[in-house]
Amino acid sequence: MNQPDTLPKCLLAAVERFGADRIAMRQKDLGIWCPFTWGDSYQQVRDLALGLLELGLERGEKVCIIGDNDPQYFWAQLAIQSIGGVAVGIFTDSVPDELMYIVNHSDAVLVFAKDQEQCDKMLEIREQVPAVRRIIYWEDKGLWGYDDPWLVNYEELQAMGRRRAEQEPDLFERCVSQGKGDDLAIFCYTSGTTGKPKGAMITHDNLLSGARLTMKVDPRSQQDEYLSFLPPAWITENVLGLTVHLLTGMIVNFPEAPETVQANIRELAPHALLFSARLWENMVALVQVKMGETTLLNRLMYRLFMPVGYKVSALRFEERRPVPLILRLLHALGEFALFRPMRDKLGLTRIRSAYSSGAALNPDVIRFFRAIGVNIKQLYGSTEAQAHTLHIGQDVKFESVGVPLPGMQIRITEEREILVSGPSVFQGYYKDPQATAKALYVDEEGRRWFRTGDAGYLDEDGHLIYLDRMKDMITLASGEKYSPQYIEGRLKFSPYVRDVMSIGGEDKPFVTALITIDFENVGRWAERRGLAYTTFVDLSQKPEVYQLIRKDVEAVNRTLPPAARVRRFVLLHKEFDPDDAELTRTRKLRRGLLAERYADIIAAMYRGEQAVQVRAAVKYRDGREGVVETAVHVEELSPEEIAV
DSSP states (O other): OOOOOSHHHHHHHHHHHHOTTSEEEEEEETTEEEEEEHHHHHHHHHHHHHHHHHTTOOTTOEEEEEOOSOHHHHHHHHHHHHTTOEEEEEOTTOOHHHHHHHHHHTTEEEEEEOSHHHHHHHHHTGGGOTTOOEEEESOOTTOTTOOOTTEEEHHHHHHHHHHHHHHOTTHHHHHHHTOOTTSEEEEEEOOOTTSSOOEEEEEHHHHHHHHHHHHHHSOOOTTOEEEOOSOTTSHHIIIIIIIHHHHHOOEEEEOSSGGGHHHHHHHHOOSEEEEEHHHHHHHHHHHHHHHHHSOHHHHHHHHHHHHHHHHHHIIIIISOOOOOHHHHHHHHHHIIIIIHHHHHHHTOTTOOEEEEESSOOOHHHHHHHHHTTOOEEEEEEETTTEEEEEOBTTBOOTTOOOEEOTTOEEEEOTTOEEEEESTTOOOEETTOHHHHHHHEEEOTTSOEEEEEEEEEEEOTTSOEEEEEEGGGOEEOTTSOEEOHHHHHHHHTTSTTEEEEEEEOOTTOSSEEEEEEEOHHHHHHHHHHTTOOOOSHHHHHTOHHHHHHHHHHHHHHHTTSOGGGSEEEEEEOSSOOOGGGTSBOTTOOBOHHHHHHHTHHHHHHHHHTOSEEEEEEEEEOTTSOEEEEEEEEEEEEOOHHHHTO
16 A cells, blocks of 8 residues: 655555544643544534635645744645645744745745634735735634734634535545656744745655654654644654654644743653753753752752663663663662652653753763663754664764664765665755755655765764854865864853863964863862962962863763864863953854954964963952962874874
């Protein structure tokens, strides 16, 4: 039997496979989880689709959707696709000008807008979007007093569809059957950080292939619970949410509001979660805050069993060694007393697949979750090709973003750009042949490759090491490129490093680094070892502290190509300070100012000096100002260490 090749065909197959009475979705409303069966989904989509036919929607026409995570969003998308239309998702926080651009650029003829806020945006730009025939809204609160034929209620549209169904009972199934896998299903617009947003054209085949490839290594079932909170206009929610739901029958749950997501996660205990690095880090911070407020007994359990969890996870995941019997027994006790209750509080009791995407996740956060029994994995992907790589099973490396999915291929160019090939690669950018030609090419074997614009390389185990965007890479004197942000980010994984600025470029023969220590963490480390110190300056220049940080530099160097490895570094006598304009208020480096302010130290590192005398003005917390004079040591790694 042939597999369904479009999302609406998958809906029909799911109704037949799982039964019309089985729960497909839930939405929390006024504190109650309201269920929707597969039969409900079929009815909603059919009525909407035939209603769209009544509004004159034709095959190939585009319809925009702007709204939060609701069943109505998914039903609207499937209805559009059922009659051959293309769904165009728009992020809910888009301002009217952004909305106008996407509506016009996509040639949309209809718009689904969730509520009064989104309808008001459309009414504001009405004269600028002449091709739009109707606005369909599904939440009527605040819209009762609007008397404008341009606005159509979701339920009114469905009523139109039901009347059409009475006249032609098999029309919906006929429309669905006309769809093909290579039909365009959605447009996903890029962020537009380097210009106007581009509409990535994605077919049904692309979506279904991406979901099936992911499920080869991370299967789902109809018993799985999923919380839909990622923006539905994002490619990730289209694949891991809607498409996987249709293929596997997993239950999709919609939160009551964006603010209730964390509480809803705890209620549901979903089987899979994809968070950004910041959300995972926030979860750890929440635990630490709660532990400071809890009972003495709970704090005692935390201090007693967390070291056990860390040790066991290190043996299993990092050292790949057997866990001794005594540790296994202690860990079993910790599971009962601490780990399982903690996972319950976080909504992670049933978690099977925990992913982080976007910025690199701090290894300390990964270690924390591993210690309590949650193995977080990194995922790397794009709008244009969905998931490229991920960590599979227990094969997790802190510094990598995983290995290519089965069926996906990764190629690294001489310039270190990451290229991706596979069935999920998009069809190009709508109405932008130049950008399409720049992003896609076909090799001599007929394979289509997407140029990601990202830099990276494959290590000896086939793991992809992501470095940076190509445009942010710096060229060394040797002609090789390196990523300052990659080096800085990896060094800041160390609890003993506060800030880093790496230095390199065409006028520099190798890479060096200015490092500031984390005074609190290094101070505690020194006290545990009986290492006396007086001030930040004194502690930063201790030989023992240099050796401590040197180990972190060596560890990062092992993840870098030879030309990009740090050859020399200094531990600065003071922290980078926003009050001195060295950092932005969001702690981003002001590179130009730092390079100028620490020019003498940088020059000393490249001249091969062992130390440099510095004299700098400092401001104390009580408002007093003073001057620091000290010799800052220059640490050099030997050629043998660099070659490791």
